[in-house]
Amino acid sequence: MVEKTLAIIKPNAVRNGVAGKILAMWEEAEFSIRALKRVQLTQVQAAGFYAEHEGKPFFGGLLEFMTSGPVVLVVLEKENAILDNRTIMGATNPDNAAEGTIRKLYADSFTENAVHGSDSPTSAAREVSYFFNVFELTA
Ligand code: ATP
Numbered sequence: 001m002v003e004k005t006l007a008i009i010k011p012n013a014v015r016n017g018v019a020g021k022i023l024a025m026w027e028e029a030e031f032s033i034r035a036l037k038r039v040q041l042t043q044v045q046a047a048g049f050y051a052e053h054e055g056k057p058f059f060g061g062l063l064e065f066m067t068s069g070p071v072v073l074v075v076l077e078k079e080n081a082i083l084d085n086r087t088i089m090g091a092t093n094p095d096n097a098a099e100g101t102i103r104k105l106y107a108d109s110f111t112e113n114a115v116h117g118s119d120s121p122t123s124a125a126r127e128v129s130y131f132f133n134v135f136e137l138t139a
């Protein structure tokens with residue numbers, strides 16, 4: 001099934017100047033870039049986005065990191081986009097990420113792990129509409 005998934009190029013990757021390299025990896029893997037924008041998230045926006053992790057020990061550090069600089073928000077589309085993006089991203093902890101994955105190449109630590117990707121159809125639908133309105137998705 002053709003799916004959309006929400007990806008984020010996180011602040012460490014933008015700061016390190018590898019946003020373009022990450023976008024190129026998605027295009028080489030045949031994802032279509034359906035929408036894209038650079039923003040600096042507020043604490044409230046980041047907390048709402050990561051609401052499922054509220055109360056966990058890493059939540060404060062995650063919000064501090066995600067608001068520490070601009071991010072690039074991307075809607076990717078292809079057949080099986082959600083799972084295929086999780087595969088190309090690599091494991092959450094970059095120490096466990098497979099060779100050639102985005103996190104293996106561009107993560108700086110467990111928290112500063114370069115990219116986000118939706119983990120299910122339900123979260124993809126929520127996350128795409130959290131950041132993009134219908135007019136931004138029709139081009
Ligand atoms: P994301 O949701 O960002 O795509 P993920 O789905 O692979 O990542 P989650 O379990 O949803 O992983 O965690 C969200 C983010 O919180 C991780 O990407 C990472 O930045 C941070 N994080 C998660 N667990 C830890 C941890 N134990 N220590 C430090 N940071 C963590």
Ligand code: MG
Pocket residue numbers: 117119
């Ligand atoms: Mg997640």
